[in-house]
Amino acid sequence: MKSRFRRTFPLLLVIMALMSGVLPATNIDASQLPYDTYYKDGFGQLIQTQAAYLPSEIIGYDMEVTAEKDIDNQETEIRQLHQPKDLFVDKKDHMYIADTGNNRIVELDDQGVFIRELVVAESPLNKPSGLYVDEAGFIYVADTGNNRVIKLDARGKLVKEFPRPETEYLPEDYKYDPVNLIVDKRGFLYITSLGAYQGLLELDPDGNFIGFFGPNKAEFSLFDAFKRFVYTREMYQRELKKLPGAIANATIDNNGFIYTVTKEIETDQIKKLNIAGLDQLAGKGDFSHLQSERSYGEFHQHTQRDALPQLNDITVDASGNMTVIDGLWNMISQYDSNGNLLFFWGGDVITATSKIGVVKSPSAIATNSNGELLVLDSTNNLIQKLRLSEFGHLVHEANALTQEGKYEESEPLWEEVHRLNEQYTPALIGLAKAAYKKEEYKRAEELFYAAGVVGGYSESFWENRLVWFQKHFGLLMNLALAAGILYLAWARLRGKLRPKSGFGFRFKIRFPLLNQLRHVFYVMKHPVDGFYAIRYESKASFAGSLILLVLSVASLGYMSAGTSFVFNPEIQAGIDLIPPLIQFVGLWLGWVVSNYLVSSLLRGEGRFRDVFNSSTYVLFPIILIGIPLTLLSNVLTLNELSIYQFLKFTIIIWIVLLTVWMVQGVHNYTFVEALFVILLSVLTLLIIVILIFLFLSLSIELVNFINSLYQEVIIR
Incomplete structure (x- = not known):
C-alpha cells in the first residue's frame, strides 16, 4: 500500500499543479499580489503601504448550464453571467446581480451559490442595469430597456411599476432612463437616470414626483463672468449650454446619508448628502486647509494620460468608510467617513490574461457584513471578493475609534500601524490627535507638522503659546513696566539736555x-x-x-x-x-x-x-x-x-x-x-x-x- 502511494504521489502533485494553473485560486498570499497598495498625502506625495485587502475568492466563474429547482419548485436554467452591471448585498449577505446581458436578476447566497433568477414572466425585463433590496425584502429594479423602475416582492412577483412621472415640474426634454436606484427607510426612491444632470429623481412610494436631489453645480469661470457681462441675450442663446456633471451612481447607509459619485467633474466627485441635500464632506478632512477643492478617485502619476478617473460606483461599510471603483484606471480607492484617503490599489490590466484580484472592467462594488469587498467585473462576468488584511483591519479599527473621538483608545493601535509603516500619514494624524487629547501639545504639534495637518498644528501651537504666556506673564509685565518707566524718564531728561540750537552732533550724509x-x-x-x-x-x-x-x-x-x-x-x-x-x-x-x-x-x-x-x-x-x-x-x-x-x-x-x-x-x-x-x-x-x-x-x-x-x- 505504501509503495503504491509512493508511486502515485508524484502524479498527484503534477495533477494538482496543473489544476492550480487552470482554476482560479480562492486565497492568495500578500507577497503574490498582482497589485500594489498606496497612500497619497495632502501634498500629493505617493507612499507605498502594506496591502489593505487580499483576494479571497472568485464568485460566478463556475456557473454552468444545468437544470435546478427554484423556490417555486420550477425548473430554471443556470447560465453564465453576461455583461452584469450592478451588485447588491442584503442584510443576510445574499448577493443580487443585475445580469444585464441575460435580462434577469440573479440571487446568490453568502457563499456565492446560485439560488434563483428573476425574469418577471408577467412583464419581462429588458437590460436591467441597477437594483436595490430593502429591509422588508422588496426588490427594486432599474429596468433600463423598458424605461421604468419595478418593485418585486420577496418571491419575485411584480408589485408595482414606476414609469416616467406625470408632472408639469419635470422638464419636457428630461430623458427617463433609469440605470440605478436606492430606497430610503420611508420608501422614497432616488433614481439615477442616464445623463440626467439635474440630480437624482426623487419619487414617493406611490411614484409621485418629489423633486431632484443632490445635483452637481455647473463650473463658472472668470471667462464665463466676462461673457455674462458683455454678451447679449442672442449671443447667449447661440452658446452651448454649460451643464453640471450627471450623477453616475448612488448608495445609502444605515444612517440615511446618501452618497453619490460623478464622472464628468474634476472635484467633489463624491458627495455625502443629508436629507436636505447638503454635502457633509465639504470643508471636512485632515487636509482641508491644503486643498480648497477636493478630488476623489486616485491614480498613479506615471499612468496618468491627461484623463481624469471615471468613478462608476460607491459602497459604504458599517464604519462609514467609502470605497469607489474607477472604470478608467481600474483603481479602487477607499476613504473614511470624512473623506480622508485610507488606501488605493489596482493592477495593470492586460487583455489577454486574467489574475485573481485584478478587475478588468469594474462596474459595481458592494460590502458584506464581514467588511469584505465584492467587485463586479462586467468583462470577466464574475465577482472578485477581497478580504481585509491584518494591516487593513488594524487601520480600520484604529480609524473607527478616532472617528468616534476615542483618541486615547486608538493610540496603541496607531502605534502598531506606525511601527509597521512609519510613512503612513494617517497613523501620525491618529497619534497627534491622541497626544492633543492628553494635553501633550508639544508632541501633538510635532506630529501634526510631520503629517502636514495645518488645522491640528495651529491648534496645538495655540495651546503651547498660551502655556508659554502663562509661564512668562510676570516677566513680560515687569519688562513692560520697566520700559515704560525708562521712556518717561528719558522724555523728561531729553528736554533738559537738548541745546537750544539743537543737537550739535547732527551731520549730513555725504555719500x-x-x-x-x-x-x-x-x-x-x-x-x-x-x-x-x-x-x-x-x-x-x-x-x-x-x-x-x-x-x-x-x-x-x-x-x-x-x-x-x-x-x-x-x-x-x-x-x-x-x-x-x-x-x-x-x-x-x-x-x-x-x-x-x-x-x-x-x-x-x-x-x-x-x-x-x-x-x-x-x-x-x-x-x-x-x-x-x-x-x-x-x-x-x-x-x-x-x-x-x-x-x-x-x-x-x-x-x-x-x-x-x-x-x-x-x-x-x-x-x-x-x-x-x-x-x-x-x-x-x-x-x-x-x-x-x-x-x-x-x-x-x-x-x-x-x-x-x-x-x-x-x-x-
Whole structure:
C-alpha cells in the first residue's frame, strides 16, 4: 500500500499543479499580489503601504448550464453571467446581480451559490442595469430597456411599476432612463437616470414626483463672468449650454446619508448628502486647509494620460468608510467617513490574461457584513471578493475609534500601524490627535507638522503659546513696566539736555548712494513727488536700484521659505525658491520694458533708466512689510488669519498704488492717463511672454529635429 502511494504521489502533485494553473485560486498570499497598495498625502506625495485587502475568492466563474429547482419548485436554467452591471448585498449577505446581458436578476447566497433568477414572466425585463433590496425584502429594479423602475416582492412577483412621472415640474426634454436606484427607510426612491444632470429623481412610494436631489453645480469661470457681462441675450442663446456633471451612481447607509459619485467633474466627485441635500464632506478632512477643492478617485502619476478617473460606483461599510471603483484606471480607492484617503490599489490590466484580484472592467462594488469587498467585473462576468488584511483591519479599527473621538483608545493601535509603516500619514494624524487629547501639545504639534495637518498644528501651537504666556506673564509685565518707566524718564531728561540750537552732533550724509537709498522713504511718504524727483533731480542710480531689487528678491524668497507652516503649508514638503524668483525677476524686467515702450509711444517723458530705477522703488513694501510679516507669522495661528491676510493684502495694494503714482511722476501723466498706460503695458507684457514661449517651443522643436536628423544619418 505504501509503495503504491509512493508511486502515485508524484502524479498527484503534477495533477494538482496543473489544476492550480487552470482554476482560479480562492486565497492568495500578500507577497503574490498582482497589485500594489498606496497612500497619497495632502501634498500629493505617493507612499507605498502594506496591502489593505487580499483576494479571497472568485464568485460566478463556475456557473454552468444545468437544470435546478427554484423556490417555486420550477425548473430554471443556470447560465453564465453576461455583461452584469450592478451588485447588491442584503442584510443576510445574499448577493443580487443585475445580469444585464441575460435580462434577469440573479440571487446568490453568502457563499456565492446560485439560488434563483428573476425574469418577471408577467412583464419581462429588458437590460436591467441597477437594483436595490430593502429591509422588508422588496426588490427594486432599474429596468433600463423598458424605461421604468419595478418593485418585486420577496418571491419575485411584480408589485408595482414606476414609469416616467406625470408632472408639469419635470422638464419636457428630461430623458427617463433609469440605470440605478436606492430606497430610503420611508420608501422614497432616488433614481439615477442616464445623463440626467439635474440630480437624482426623487419619487414617493406611490411614484409621485418629489423633486431632484443632490445635483452637481455647473463650473463658472472668470471667462464665463466676462461673457455674462458683455454678451447679449442672442449671443447667449447661440452658446452651448454649460451643464453640471450627471450623477453616475448612488448608495445609502444605515444612517440615511446618501452618497453619490460623478464622472464628468474634476472635484467633489463624491458627495455625502443629508436629507436636505447638503454635502457633509465639504470643508471636512485632515487636509482641508491644503486643498480648497477636493478630488476623489486616485491614480498613479506615471499612468496618468491627461484623463481624469471615471468613478462608476460607491459602497459604504458599517464604519462609514467609502470605497469607489474607477472604470478608467481600474483603481479602487477607499476613504473614511470624512473623506480622508485610507488606501488605493489596482493592477495593470492586460487583455489577454486574467489574475485573481485584478478587475478588468469594474462596474459595481458592494460590502458584506464581514467588511469584505465584492467587485463586479462586467468583462470577466464574475465577482472578485477581497478580504481585509491584518494591516487593513488594524487601520480600520484604529480609524473607527478616532472617528468616534476615542483618541486615547486608538493610540496603541496607531502605534502598531506606525511601527509597521512609519510613512503612513494617517497613523501620525491618529497619534497627534491622541497626544492633543492628553494635553501633550508639544508632541501633538510635532506630529501634526510631520503629517502636514495645518488645522491640528495651529491648534496645538495655540495651546503651547498660551502655556508659554502663562509661564512668562510676570516677566513680560515687569519688562513692560520697566520700559515704560525708562521712556518717561528719558522724555523728561531729553528736554533738559537738548541745546537750544539743537543737537550739535547732527551731520549730513555725504555719500550719494546712501542718499539715494534714503530717498525710498521719501517716496513712501510723497510718492508722486518722489518719483518726479527720480526723473528730474537724479535721486536714484543704477547701483542703488540694483541693491533695492536684490533686497526685494531676497525678501520675497524669505517670505516663501520663512513663513510659518500655518500660512505656508508647502514648506513642509520643501520649496524650490529658484524657479519662482527667476519668474518674478523676469516678469519685473518685462514690465520695465513694456512700460517704457508704451510710454515712449504715448508722449511719456521717462527714460528707460528712469523706469528701471523707479520700478525698483515700487518693490520696497516687500521689504518694509514682508520681512516683519514673515517673522510675525511664526507666532500667529489660524485664529489670527485675518491679521496675516490683511498685512499681505496691504503689500499688494501698496505696490499697485505705487505703480500708478510711478507712472504719473516719471512720465508726467494724469491719473486717468496713468491707468490707461498701465493697462496697455500689461497687455504688452502678456504679448512678450507669449512670444518668448513660442520662441522657446520652436527652438526645442528645431533642436529635436536636428538631433533626430543626426541620429538618422549616424544609423545609416
